Amino acid sequence: MNLEQLFIENKEQSISGRYLTLDSVEPLLKKLNTNNELSIIGQSVLGEPVYKYQIGSGKTRIFLWSQMHGNESTTTKGLFDFFNLLKSGSELATQLLDTFTFCALPMLNPDGARLYTRVNANKVDLNRDSQDLTQPESRVLREVFEDFKPHYCFNLHDQRTIFGVEDSGKPATMSFLAPSYNEAREVNDSRLKAIELIAGINSVLQRYIPNQVGRFDDSFNINCIGDTFQYLGVPTLLFEAGHYQDDYKREETRKFVFMALLTSYKILSENDIVVNGIENYLNIPQNKPVFYDFIYKNIKINYDGIEKITNFAAQYKEELIGNDIVFNAYIAEIGDLEGRFGHYEYDGKGATYQDEHQNFPKLDQKATFNLDNNIKFVNGLIKI
Structure with a gap:
């Protein structure tokens, strides 16, 4: 069969x-x-x-x-x-x-x-x-x-x-x-x-x-x-x-x-x-x-003047807008993420995190940010 x-x-x-x-x-x-x-x-x-x-x-x-x-x-x-x-x-x-x-x-x-x-x-x-x-x-x-x-x-x-x-x-x-x-x-x-x-x-x-x-x-x-x-x-x-x-x-x-x-x-x-x-x-x-939709590894953040390398994850929320389901990615966890996997994973190799608000990711904010000012992520994904 x-x-x-x-x-x-x-x-x-x-x-x-x-x-x-x-x-x-x-x-x-x-x-x-x-x-x-x-x-x-x-x-x-x-x-x-x-x-x-x-x-x-x-x-x-x-x-x-x-x-x-x-x-x-x-x-x-x-x-x-x-x-x-x-x-x-x-x-x-x-x-x-x-x-x-x-x-x-x-x-x-x-x-x-x-x-x-x-x-x-x-x-x-x-x-x-x-x-x-x-x-x-x-x-x-x-x-x-x-x-x-x-x-x-x-x-x-x-x-x-x-x-x-x-x-x-x-x-x-x-x-x-x-x-x-x-x-x-x-x-x-x-x-x-x-x-x-x-x-x-x-x-x-x-x-x-x-x-x-x-x-x-x-x-x-x-x-x-x-x-x-x-x-x-x-x-x-x-x-x-x-x-x-x-x-x-x-x-x-x-x-x-x-x-x-x-x-x-x-x-x-x-x-x-x-x-x-x-x-x-x-x-x-x-x-x-054990999964997130997105995991970003080895990202440099600046928190209160202190630089550190960390990882963070983002997860889609499925939101009904009109008659369509829109997948919006929000930051869900920050830390070592031991034992966690991403359906999409990106290694920043020490690149510096920046967004329009601050120089570190914040829980529940949209996963739209830059790395080293030249790599832009929009709604979780690299913008080509």
Whole structure:
């Protein structure tokens, strides 16, 4: 199975970038709705429809949801790429639809998506509302779960550019978790199924992004939806779509989301369970917050008349301006930065820092400055 070619053939070209709203995906859902697969199963706080897309007639029921956090759109793109495959009429599509019934909520938090926020319109993190169910979106998710009675759950998220694969200096382009079902983080039959499936996904992704797959922290929190569904006895997989080199729009990462989804269903349909699944799963390195977007090394600063050589880092903030996400770089840390990596690194070799305010960087100011008066950085990058 040529995963690269399948992605190219099925990539949904009409959606791209980081800002994905209901306006973007509603026409796609209606286009995919050729046999009454689409329904509105609830409303957001601000009255936006929450859609369910259900397709397939197989015995194994798969429940997926994306954009529970409104500013996490990469898995939504990958999900629509996968929907296109299911609608392709290919032999593979027929096999998948005969084996599985897929039930997806492609955009659980449409208000957060429009505002480009993690939380919903009531400023509640839906992934901390699985017990109290205070929000309409949380209640919709739980109602579909109870009605659909899935055999597997796929909890689809993005993670920030700060995450790397332990201390390897490699970004965590994809990370996974089989959530715990209790405080002791024990492995029961349900969690083992998720663990074995992730081990199989990882073995395939290593061919495409070697050493760029991480394992998310498995501390138990019953308020998180994945932990709750695992606690209720349904194998649940957390997907975290992260950074790929120079891919701030996450167009490369969406490919690996597609690959991971398709691989998981091939494994399940062929019962191709990984031997020593727990060991292989635990050998996936931990996700660690070790990255900044920019690191500047060996920079000379003048502070109160004292010159010293130091390092500093800058991090993008994703800011919604109009209908565009603008990446603005702000200085985030100053010091030796031991154990930290930059997606972009620059060695100043003792060049002197200057900006329009002072002769030293200041936390939270824009990363626009000069080195030795002849190298200009604007918004983190060298201005050519």
